[in-house]
Amino acid sequence: MSEEMYKEMAQSIIDGDSDKSVELAQKAIEIQMHPLDAITKGFVVGVNYIGDQFGKGEAFLPELVMAGEAMKAAVATLDPELRKLGEAREIMGRVVLATVEGDIHEIGKTLVGTMLSASGFEVYDIGVDAPADKIIGKAIEVDANIIGMSALLTTTMVRQREVIDELEKEGLRGKFKVIVGGAPITREWYEKIKADGYSEDAIGAVKLAKELVGKE
Amino acid sequence: MQPKLTLLSDELIDRVLEEAYELLRCPGIKVQNPEAWELLAEAGAAIHPENQVIGIPASLVHKALESAPREFYLYDYDGNPTIHYGGDSVHFDPGSSGITMLNPETLEHETTETQHLLRLIKVAEQLAQYDAQSTAVICHDVPKEIQDSYRLYLVLLHSKKPIVTGAFTNKTVQEMIDMLALFAGGAAASRAKPRAIFDVCPAPPLIWSNFGAGNLIALARAGVPAEIVSVPLSGAAAPVTMLGTITQHTAECLAGIIIHQLARAGSPIVWGGAAAIFDMRKGATPMGAVETAMLDCSYAQVAKSLGMPTHTYLGATDSKLVDAQAGLESGISAMVGALSGINMISGSGMLDFLACHSAEKLVIDAEGIAMAKRMLDGVNLHTDTLATGFYDDKINFKGGDFLKQKITMQLFRKEQHLPSAIIDRDSMRGWKEAGSLDTFSRAKVIVNELLASYRRPEIDSGKIDRLHAFILDFAKKAGAEQLPTLEDYQPA
Numbered sequence: 001m002s003e004e005m006y007k008e009m010a011q012s013i014i015d016g017d018s019d020k021s022v023e024l025a026q027k028a029i030e031i032q033m034h035p036l037d038a039i040t041k042g043f044v045v046g047v048n049y050i051g052d053q054f055g056k057g058e059a060f061l062p063e064l065v066m067a068g069e070a071m072k073a074a075v076a077t078l079d080p081e082l083r084k085l086g087e088a089r090e091i092m093g094r095v096v097l098a099t100v101e102g103d104i105h106e107i108g109k110t111l112v113g114t115m116l117s118a119s120g121f122e123v124y125d126i127g128v129d130a131p132a133d134k135i136i137g138k139a140i141e142v143d144a145n146i147i148g149m150s151a152l153l154t155t156t157m158v159r160q161r162e163v164i165d166e167l168e169k170e171g172l173r174g175k176f177k178v179i180v181g182g183a184p185i186t187r188e189w190y191e192k193i194k195a196d197g198y199s200e201d202a203i204g205a206v207k208l209a210k211e212l213v214g215k216e
Numbered sequence: 217m218q219p220k221l222t223l224l225s226d227e228l229i230d231r232v233l234e235e236a237y238e239l240l241r242c243p244g245i246k247v248q249n250p251e252a253w254e255l256l257a258e259a260g261a262a263i264h265p266e267n268q269v270i271g272i273p274a275s276l277v278h279k280a281l282e283s284a285p286r287e288f289y290l291y292d293y294d295g296n297p298t299i300h301y302g303g304d305s306v307h308f309d310p311g312s313s314g315i316t317m318l319n320p321e322t323l324e325h326e327t328t329e330t331q332h333l334l335r336l337i338k339v340a341e342q343l344a345q346y347d348a349q350s351t352a353v354i355c356h357d358v359p360k361e362i363q364d365s366y367r368l369y370l371v372l373l374h375s376k377k378p379i380v381t382g383a384f385t386n387k388t389v390q391e392m393i394d395m396l397a398l399f400a401g402g403a404a405a406s407r408a409k410p411r412a413i414f415d416v417c418p419a420p421p422l423i424w425s426n427f428g429a430g431n432l433i434a435l436a437r438a439g440v441p442a443e444i445v446s447v448p449l450s451g452a453a454a455p456v457t458m459l460g461t462i463t464q465h466t467a468e469c470l471a472g473i474i475i476h477q478l479a480r481a482g483s484p485i486v487w488g489g490a491a492a493i494f495d496m497r498k499g500a501t502p503m504g505a506v507e508t509a510m511l512d513c514s515y516a517q518v519a520k521s522l523g524m525p526t527h528t529y530l531g532a533t534d535s536k537l538v539d540a541q542a543g544l545e546s547g548i549s550a551m552v553g554a555l556s557g558i559n560m561i562s563g564s565g566m567l568d569f570l571a572c573h574s575a576e577k578l579v580i581d582a583e584g585i586a587m588a589k590r591m592l593d594g595v596n597l598h599t600d601t602l603a604t605g606f607y608d609d610k611i612n613f614k615g616g617d618f619l620k621q622k623i624t625m626q627l628f629r630k631e632q633h634l635p636s637a638i639i640d641r642d643s644m645r646g647w648k649e650a651g652s653l654d655t656f657s658r659a660k661v662i663v664n665e666l667l668a669s670y671r672r673p674e675i676d677s678g679k680i681d682r683l684h685a686f687i688l689d690f691a692k693k694a695g696a697e698q699l700p701t702l703e704d705y706q707p708a
């Protein structure tokens with residue numbers, strides 16, 4: 001019975017069907033399935049599958065995003081139950097995400113956020129055109145493990161360095177891992193500005209984040 | 217709405233037909249086949265035996281056009297109608313009758329043998345863009361007398377798709393017709409659901425040779441589809457002007473249709489060709505020239521004005537390697553052919569003026585065809601409102617909003633052609649990680665994958681054994697004791 005349901009749960013994520021994933025999450029609560037089992041044995045299997053397929057070029061961005069959304073919806077439904085049990089899903093880490101000041105491009109960053117939260121990270125996406133103090137302030141507020149910064153333009157990528165410099169100046173650099181991304185970002189750039197990592201796509205960003213929090 | 221490319225006005229088409237009728241009457245058509253001569257003479261054409269020329273009156277044209285079918289289908293092995301000759305249907309098949317093949321490692325053009333044809337068949341069988349197989353290269357490892365029928369045998373053995381083929385003599389066309397009948401379960405079955413179509417060429421200017429006309433007559437009588445491949449060369453074997461060439465092409469096709477329909481009214485026949493300009497620097501026949509594509513688009517318009525099914529040779533290149541020239545000539549000309557609504561477009565995979573084939577190019581050309589087919593599919597209405605319906609209360613004015621819509625997931629595959637690994641849209645890093653491969657190198661990888669995944673389709677082994685005995689008999693008569701050994705078929 002549970003096996004059947006786990007399969008259905010994974011399928012609802014693969015189908016990117018939030019209505020279905022929420023319905024299954026509610027059903028799990030009704031039949032007193034352990035919410036952590038529902039997540040790890042059911043829904044997560046679907047996310048991993050779509051992630052793999054995407055990596056192989058066999059799934060596409062809309063499917064990836066919809067799977068992420070369906071995952072988020074299912075977890076949100078199960079969350080109150082987990083709290084009641086006094087347990088919590090193991091959080092991979094807390095990530096503050098932003099597109100840097102002067103830059104309003106956000107598709108890539110949003111994708112990274114979707115995939116990170118689908119993979120068990122707690123994501124605080126503070127949007128676009130975010131100045132250094134706002135990014136750092138949020139990281140301190142939520143006790144983040146990782147700060148992720150996006151920039152699409154060569155003219156705005158320098159702002160990523162400003163945030164790192166600011167962290168240095170305030171003696172906070174050691175407290176957060178900093179990752180960068182965006183079209184113009186290269187290995188040379190992230191090394192030059194002394195970030196902790198970079199990725200060119202959302203799947204790579206999840207892998208990187210897991211490595212940085214020691215969960216991979 | 218299927219987008220359409222047209223180059224001729226209705227008025228010009230009328231003038232082309234008018235002058236083609238005039239050419240048929242005077243100077244007339246040189247007819248070198250006694251049976252065709254007889255048929256035309258009996259039908260009332262004006263014969264001039266002193267120079268083998270026949271003047272054909274308009275009345276014979278009208279009669280032939282009355283009986284020629286406006287559409288028909290080719291069928292796959294399982295009997296499904298998969299190729300529609302007629303209207304603006306568009307299909308592609310690999311080019312035919314190459315004599316060399318590009319070795320992807322040495323880049324040499326090797327003389328083709330059994331293994332080369334098998335390589336092409338196996339690749340084309342697995343590419344959905346090719347609706348038909350072709351007898352793509354000549355196998356020089358069998359006696360000359362069976363080189364045409366042997367190619368057909370290999371395709372019948374290794375494919376379920378319909379076949380574009382052709383015979384090299386008047387004797388072998390009958391043998392090949394018999395092979396198809398044997399495979400279909402009788403002549404009537406072969407006629408009812410034809411598996412193959414035969415290319416038949418007039419010789420420019422205005423000649424129907426003994427062999428060409430003989431093939432037309434044999435095919436008509438068997439009810440096996442024939443495809444006229446008229447090959448005028450602007451400036452050498454046809455007038456230098458495009459309109460002059462198109463008019464000569466029209467006259468050659470009409471003459472062929474008349475001979476064919478006189479042999480058996482109602483047999484299926486296609487208005488086709490491999491027209492080209494004549495290159496004035498090298499004396500070559502460039503298949504990748506834009507004018508060649510323009511000639512084809514134009515003669516297809518003439519055919520369509522008469523409601524006839526159409527064929528052409530496009531999607532090929534004159535380059536010797538699978539390089540940038542190959543890509544641009546093949547891609548552009550395939551697109552022109554598709555937009556012209558030509559029913560069968562032959563030529564993919566071919567290099568060097570249709571002399572050389574390449575499996576790697578076949579794989580790359582499949583992507584060009586996919587793009588052309590996407591173009592043909594046009595811009596479609598999928599939703600009640602064009603845009604307003606997309607902006608619901610969940611819109612928060614962010615760039616990724618539409619990625620999160622269910623309808624995006626439902627419709628993106630309909631709106632976008634998702635290219636194969638031939639097309640690189642990777643990031644710089646991803647491309648480097650994958651080996652920094654160029655298009656040709658990626659095609660080599662895919663060809664190897666396709667060769668590895670190929671399985672010979674399930675085909676009635678009784679039929680195959682009979683076919684094998686049939687072809688072995690031909691081979692023995694031609695002086696060969698055995699046929700080349702095949703990896704995946706050992707005769708009983």
